[in-house]
Amino acid sequence: MLETEELKKVFKGKTAVEGASLYLDKGESVGLLGPNGAGKSTTISMISTLLKPTSGDVRLNGKSVIKNPSEMRRVLGVVPQEIALYGELTAYENLKFFGRIYGLSGKALETAIQRSLELVGLMERQKEIVKTYSGGMKRRVNIAAAMMHEPEVIIMDEPTVGIDPQSRSHILEMVRQLNQEKGLTVLYTSHYMEEVERLCDRVYIMDHGKIIASGTKEELKSILSSEETVWIELDRPYPEFFKELQSFEMIKQATETEKGIKLILPKGSRVLGKVFQASERHQVQIINVNVQTPSLEDVFLHLTGRKLRD
Amino acid sequence: MKSVFLLQWQRFRRAPVMMLSFLVMTIIFVALLAGNNPAERSAILTYADASLSAPEAEDWVASLNEAGEFKFQLMDENEVREAVAAGDAPLALRLMEGNYRIVLAADDMSRFVLEAFLNRKYREELRFQQVEQQTAGSDIRTEVAALMEEPPLQIVTATLDGKEEFRYDNQLQLLFGMTLFFSVYTIMFSLMKIVEEKKYGTWDRLILSPVGKWEIYLGHLAYSFTIGYFQIVLIFVLFKYVFNFDVGDRFGAILLIIACYTFAIVALSMLVMSLVSRPQQLQAVVPIIATGMAMIGGAFWPIELVNSNMLLAISKILPITYGLDALKGVAIYDRSWQELSEPISILLLYGVVCMGIGINLMERRNY
Numbered sequence: 001m002l003e004t005e006e007l008k009k010v011f012k013g014k015t016a017v018e019g020a021s022l023y024l025d026k027g028e029s030v031g032l033l034g035p036n037g038a039g040k041s042t043t044i045s046m047i048s049t050l051l052k053p054t055s056g057d058v059r060l061n062g063k064s065v066i067k068n069p070s071e072m073r074r075v076l077g078v079v080p081q082e083i084a085l086y087g088e089l090t091a092y093e094n095l096k097f098f099g100r101i102y103g104l105s106g107k108a109l110e111t112a113i114q115r116s117l118e119l120v121g122l123m124e125r126q127k128e129i130v131k132t133y134s135g136g137m138k139r140r141v142n143i144a145a146a147m148m149h150e151p152e153v154i155i156m157d158e159p160t161v162g163i164d165p166q167s168r169s170h171i172l173e174m175v176r177q178l179n180q181e182k183g184l185t186v187l188y189t190s191h192y193m194e195e196v197e198r199l200c201d202r203v204y205i206m207d208h209g210k211i212i213a214s215g216t217k218e219e220l221k222s223i224l225s226s227e228e229t230v231w232i233e234l235d236r237p238y239p240e241f242f243k244e245l246q247s248f249e250m251i252k253q254a255t256e257t258e259k260g261i262k263l264i265l266p267k268g269s270r271v272l273g274k275v276f277q278a279s280e281r282h283q284v285q286i287i288n289v290n291v292q293t294p295s296l297e298d299v300f301l302h303l304t305g306r307k308l309r310d
Numbered sequence: 311m312k313s314v315f316l317l318q319w320q321r322f323r324r325a326p327v328m329m330l331s332f333l334v335m336t337i338i339f340v341a342l343l344a345g346n347n348p349a350e351r352s353a354i355l356t357y358a359d360a361s362l363s364a365p366e367a368e369d370w371v372a373s374l375n376e377a378g379e380f381k382f383q384l385m386d387e388n389e390v391r392e393a394v395a396a397g398d399a400p401l402a403l404r405l406m407e408g409n410y411r412i413v414l415a416a417d418d419m420s421r422f423v424l425e426a427f428l429n430r431k432y433r434e435e436l437r438f439q440q441v442e443q444q445t446a447g448s449d450i451r452t453e454v455a456a457l458m459e460e461p462p463l464q465i466v467t468a469t470l471d472g473k474e475e476f477r478y479d480n481q482l483q484l485l486f487g488m489t490l491f492f493s494v495y496t497i498m499f500s501l502m503k504i505v506e507e508k509k510y511g512t513w514d515r516l517i518l519s520p521v522g523k524w525e526i527y528l529g530h531l532a533y534s535f536t537i538g539y540f541q542i543v544l545i546f547v548l549f550k551y552v553f554n555f556d557v558g559d560r561f562g563a564i565l566l567i568i569a570c571y572t573f574a575i576v577a578l579s580m581l582v583m584s585l586v587s588r589p590q591q592l593q594a595v596v597p598i599i600a601t602g603m604a605m606i607g608g609a610f611w612p613i614e615l616v617n618s619n620m621l622l623a624i625s626k627i628l629p630i631t632y633g634l635d636a637l638k639g640v641a642i643y644d645r646s647w648q649e650l651s652e653p654i655s656i657l658l659l660y661g662v663v664c665m666g667i668g669i670n671l672m673e674r675r676n677y
Contacts, residue, residue, distance in 0.1 A: 050514050073518050084511030086317070088324040097320075100313045101519040129324075145515065 001026040001185060002047070002153060007056035009042050016042045017209045020056070024153070024187055029179040031200030032189040033300070039209035040189040041081060044155050047187070048078045077151030081158045083138045084145070087131035091122055091141045094130060095148055102149040116144035119174065136167020143171065147178075153185040154178065160195060168195075175199055193297045203296065207304045220299045227252060228267050229298055232275070233260040233288035241282040248274060255301070260287075264302065314521065314529025318503060322537070329496055333541050336492040340549060343488075344481045353383035354424070355390040355399045361407035370405050373435055379427055403428070408436055479642055481555050486637045487609035489545045490630050494575055494600040497538035501579040502592050504530050504672075509588060527669060531576055539572045558641040563650065567640065570657040571633035577661040578629060580668030607631040632656045 003023035009016045017039040024030050034040050045051035047058055049069035058065050058072070065072040085094050095113045104112055117123050120140035125133075130141060139159055146154060156175065160168045176199055178184040190196055196203055203220055205213040213220060242261055246254045250271040253264040265271055272289075279286055292298075322329060358367030371384045382403060393399045394415045401421055404411040410428055412421055441450050504527075507513040516526050546564060549555040557564060582599065586592050604610055606621055607630035616622055625631045632653035639645035639653070 048518065050517060070520070073520070076518065078514070078518055080511040080514060082511035084515050086321060086512065088321055093320065097313065097317050098515065098519075101516060101521045103520060 001061060002187075003059050004043075004047060005057045005059070007043060007046050007058070008054045009039075009046060009051065010054045015209055017046070017053075020046075020206070020209075020211055022204050022211065022214065024185050026152075026185055027179070027183045028202065029175075029186040029188065029200045031196035031203040032187060032206060033191070033193065033196050033203055033296070034189075034206035035191055035304075038206040040206055041157055042209075043206070044078075044157055044187065044189060048076055048155055049073060050078075074149075075152040077146035077149070077154040079143050079146045079154065079156040079159050081161060083142055085130050085138065085141055088129065090127050090129055091117065091133075091144070092126040094141060095126075095144060098145045099148045104148070112148050112150070116147045119147060119178075120144045121170065121174075134164070134167070136163040136170070139163055139167065139171060140174075143174065151184070153187070155187045155189075157189050158191070159188075160190070160192065172198060193295070193300070197296055205300060205303060212303050213299070217296065220296060221293075223299055223302065226267050227264050227302075229292040229295075230263040230265060230272070230275075231260065231288070231290040231292060232263070232286060233290070235285040235287055238282055238284045241278060241284045244278050244282070245275065250274075253302070264298070311521075311525040311529045311532070314516070314526050315532050318500070318530065318533035321503070322500075322533075328499060329537060332492045332496045332499075333544065336488050336541075336545050337548065339488045339492075340484050340545070341553065344484045344553075344555075352399075353381040355393055355402040356382045356384050356405060357387040357390045357402070358384070358405040359387075362405055366407075367405055370435075374428075374431055377427070377431065380424060408432075479556075482557065482638065482641050483612055485546070485549050485555055485557070486634050486641075487604065487611075489542050490571065490633050490637075491600060491604040491609045493538050493542050493572070494603065494630070495596060496541050497534050497572065497575045498579045498582065498592070498596045498600070500534040500537050501530060501576065501583055502589055502596075503533075505583055505586065505592060506589050531580070534579065535572055535576050538575060539568060542568045542572065556641075558644065560640050560644075563640045563647075564637060567633065567636040567650070567654065567657075570654050570661075571629060571636075574629035574633070574657040574661040574664070577664035577668065581664040581671070582668075584668045584671035603628050603630050608634050629657055629660050632660070 001024055003021075005021050007020040008018050020039070020043050022030070022032075032040050032043065042051065046053045046056075049058070049065055049072050052066065060072050060075070063071065086097070089097070092113060095116055096109065099109045099112050113126075114123070117126050120143055122137065122140055122144070125137070130138060133141070143156070143159060159175075160171050163171075172195060175186060175188065179186045179199070186199070188196065188199055197217060200217070202216050203214065204211050205220070213223070237256065242254065242256050245251055245261065245263065248271060250269045251263050251265055255262045263271075263275075276286075278284075356371055358364070358370070362370070367384060371382045374380070374382045387404075390399075390402045391413070394402050394413055397415060400415070401424070402413040403424075404413055410432065412425060412428075414421060438451060438454075442448075504513070507516070513526075517523065543565065546557060546561075546568070550557050550561070578599075582592070582595060586595060606625050607613070607628040608616070608625065609630055613622070613625060613631060613634070616625070636650055636653040636657070639650055
């Protein structure tokens with residue numbers, strides 16, 4: 001339904017996005033994952049026709065939308081990262097305005113407003129001024145505004161940034177419903193791994209302006225199928241112990257965390273015995289040891305050498 | 311366009327304080343400062359010395375008051391001298407036979423204006439009296455008044471560069487200057503909504519909608535124009551009909567000039583918006599532009615008093631210069647449409663050029 005081909009964007013000589021090719025099938029929920037500054041927002045700005053790419057193409061049902069963006073804009077709803085609302089107006093007034101600019105009027109407009117408010121669970125508080133809302137409520141109205149014209153594709157740019165867990169959970173559930181029950185095609189960008197794992201069928205991972213991996217969650221995790229992750233929880237940091245572990249040839253990657261040490265090992269490697277011996281030598285107090293199957297976070301770490309929220 | 315235009319009014323109704331404050335400030339400034347106009351001052355305390363009888367003194371005061379430029383109040387000499395000595399009156403007038411004296415406690419700049427008036431009135435009156443003595447029985451005053459309606463000789467005063475002689479009207483200078491000055495704030499801050507929309511993402515929502523980009527711009531520009539235009543018109547109407555400022559009989563011409571000036575300032579605002587990226591920057595830039603433009607363009611004091619060639623040259627690129635020139639041209643000099651066409655055309659040209667550059671720069675920054 002929607003695809004991009006080798007999208008590139010250069011700002012004042014600096015390449016923000018390079019060679020970004022991705023596709024979305026109808027009714028699919030796709031995640032675009034990457035740390036801050038990875039190029040996610042620039043990519044979705046190009047896809048949503050807000051930004052002209054330096055090179056490459058965006059196609060909707062096989063037709064390029066670069067020169068003629070109106071077709072794309074008709075079927076597209078965008079939930080921006082910012083709270084793109086008029087703070088001095090009520091939620092109802094905001095939605096009324098956004099409905100009007102899509103040509104809605106009279107009963108159709110009123111129906112669209114009530115439908116959108118119901119979707120985001122703000123029917124009761126629709127007449128309150130938006131700037132008096134909590135962060136989570138503002139985010140919900142932000143989504144409702146993008147839903148006024150019943151788009152077929154919705155692009156959400158980090159829609160849960162800076163909100164409380166309850167509102168976040170509400171929004172995630174809403175997105176899931178939109179995708180699974182109403183068949184909406186969703187492109188969801190986030191730097192929260194668990195959101196993408198929960199919502200998306202397929203994932204693109206971006207870093208430094210490039211898509212470095214893509215596939216279903218299982219496909220991505222299979223990158224690490226030959227590996228396993230071992231968490232060693234310690235009572236306090238032991239730098240000498242960590243240094244010794246890093247020198248073990250069998251350990252592919254060792255990372256020091258707040259609570260202990262994370263090791264990525266080849267599957268089936270018998271290195272734990274040596275780890276315990278080293279802990280004896282350094283008089284390390286181990287509280288817990290946990291062997292995990294890989295997560296997307298591990299895949300990201302493996303691919304980029306850094307954490308998603310770094 | 312209509313939706314965007316109406317939205318701005320809806321937002322204005324929710325947060326009108328800033329915009330209305332410019333309207334109120336204009337009214338306060340003009341009303342307070344225009345009180346210094348000689349015609350509006352308190353009466354000049356006047357007494358007659360022994361050379362004049364009481365009826366003669368009363369005749370002189372009535373004659374002086376006839377002109378309406380100052381108000382003279384005949385009082386007892388001791389009372390007048392006490393009032394001046396106590397500082398209750400800055401100056402007083404002593405009437406003498408065929409002469410006068412100004413009594414001052416301290417030097418006062420306004421005495422020059424008063425002295426010029428008294429000189430003129432005394433010459434005129436004394437000449438009448440001399441003629442009346444020579445031609446006993448004839449009503450020379452009525453004859454002169456009748457002749458002056460169609461004078462046999464007309465004297466036209468012109469300066470070397472062909473411009474009209476400078477005439478200063480304190481009330482109109484303040485009214486026009488302050489109103490045009492504060493309207494710059496109103497227009498620029500109202501158009502700041504475009505920068506806010508771009509910063510907070512609502513602009514992108516509008517761009518993604520079926521509303522054309524030109525409609526979005528037009529909605530904002532029409533709102534800024536309307537709010538700026540009505541602010542100026544409201545103040546002019548208020549001072550013309552409530553405070554009785556004499557803005558002349560050609561109010562239609564004044565409305566047209568206001569429209570052209572407002573268009574030029576809206577366009578200038580558009581250019582300024584295209585050069586800044588954050589609303590906070592604008593809050594710093596707008597006062598600098600508005601005040602600088604008002605000072606150099608002659609809103610705070612008449613441009614005719616400025617001698618610096620450099621400042622005069624800079625004033626030629628400021629729309630406020632042409633706005634004030636055209637308004638004074640109508641209200642003070644009663645210029646013809648042909649003469650007014652120059653400042654009006656410059657304002658329109660200014661508007662078109664600034665608007666073109668402004669929108670172009672703003673659009674370029676998007677990509």
